[in-house]
Amino acid sequence: MQLTIHQIDAFTNELFKGNYAAVIPLKSWLSDDLMLKIGAENNVSETAFTCQQDDGSFVIRWFSPLMEIDFCGHATLAAAYVLCEEHNISQIRFIADAVGELNVNKNADGSFAMTFPKQAPVEVQNVPQQLLDGLSIQPSKVLKNRQAYFAIYENADQILELKTSSELLKMLYPLDVVATAPSAEYDFISRYFWPASGGDEDYVTGSIHTGLAPYWALQLGKTTLSAYQASSRGGQLTCEVGDTTVTLTGHAVRYLEGTIYI
Structure with a gap:
């Protein structure tokens, strides 16, 4: 069996920036075990598998090197780039x-607008000690949604200087951790840590912006926000917050197309 594989850098218009994802379009589904093995072999933050349905829609599934992930924004952007x-x-x-349903539109400038369900976080009253001990700088407050704990900081310098203990943050599974603060250059910046699910730090995490954007929209009193994920590769997003949805817009560039032999 031969499968075509694409590797795309998402949330960037510059090669070797943003977050990389592998995309494998399928005509029929592989076994879960085989998709997990392929995800581990690819060893990128996510591998997206897609399969077109009779109505023209595409079922999408995402695999990190460790497990299947239930929602991944940057690999959705990468898959949209390939399928368009x-x-x-x-x-x-x-x-x-x-x-559920995720709608993606390719804009005239080549960017992709992805409309996702809003996943706004709520404040945590009893903050896990592993979270506090796992962060070198104590946050001003902590929130969470279905995906992660949100460590809120006062300024961007704290985000850039933050160090973490992966061993401690791993104990928060199944929740990951995002650290975020307002920024002079962007409306907000963030960093995302997921040692139990994929790796110590993710480069650009689209899914978490469905929680970050609603939080900062409320704090800043605006519904269109610019965001930067301050990883070693870095990535930029535009976020538009609606009543029940968040639309994330970003660019993508191709790194490779190849063949998997199984």
């Missing part, structure tokens, strides 16, 4: 078990 090019289309409807 492959099928010569500018609109895609993805279906994912955990989050």
Whole structure:
């Protein structure tokens, strides 16, 4: 069996920036075990598998090197890049078990606007000690949603200087950790740590912005926000917050296309 694999840098218009994802379009599903093995072999933060349905929509599933992930924004962007090019289309409807329907539109400037369900966080009253001990700088407050704990800081310098203990943060599984603060250059910046699910620090995490954007929209009194994820590669997003959705817009560039032999 031969499978075509694409590797795309997402949330960037510059190669070797943003977050990389592998994309494997399928005509029929592989076994879960085989997809997990491929995700581990690829060893990028996520591998997205897609399969087109009779109604033209695409079911999408995401695998980190360790496990299946129920929601991944940057690999959705990467998959949209590949499928729009492959099928010569500018609109895609993805279906994912955990989050439902995900609509993506390719804009005239080549960017992709992805509309996701809003996942606003709520404040935590009893903060886990492993979270506090796992962060070198104590946050001003902590929130959480279904995906992660949100460590809120006063300024961007704290985000850049922050150090973490992966061993302690790993104990928070199944929740990951995002650290965020307002920024002079952007509306807000963040860093995302997921040692139990994929790696110590993710480069650019689209899914968490469905929680970050609603939080900062409320704090800043605006519904369109600019965001930067301050990892070693870095990535930029524009976030538009609606009543029940968050639309994330970003660019993507191709790194490779190849063949997997199984």
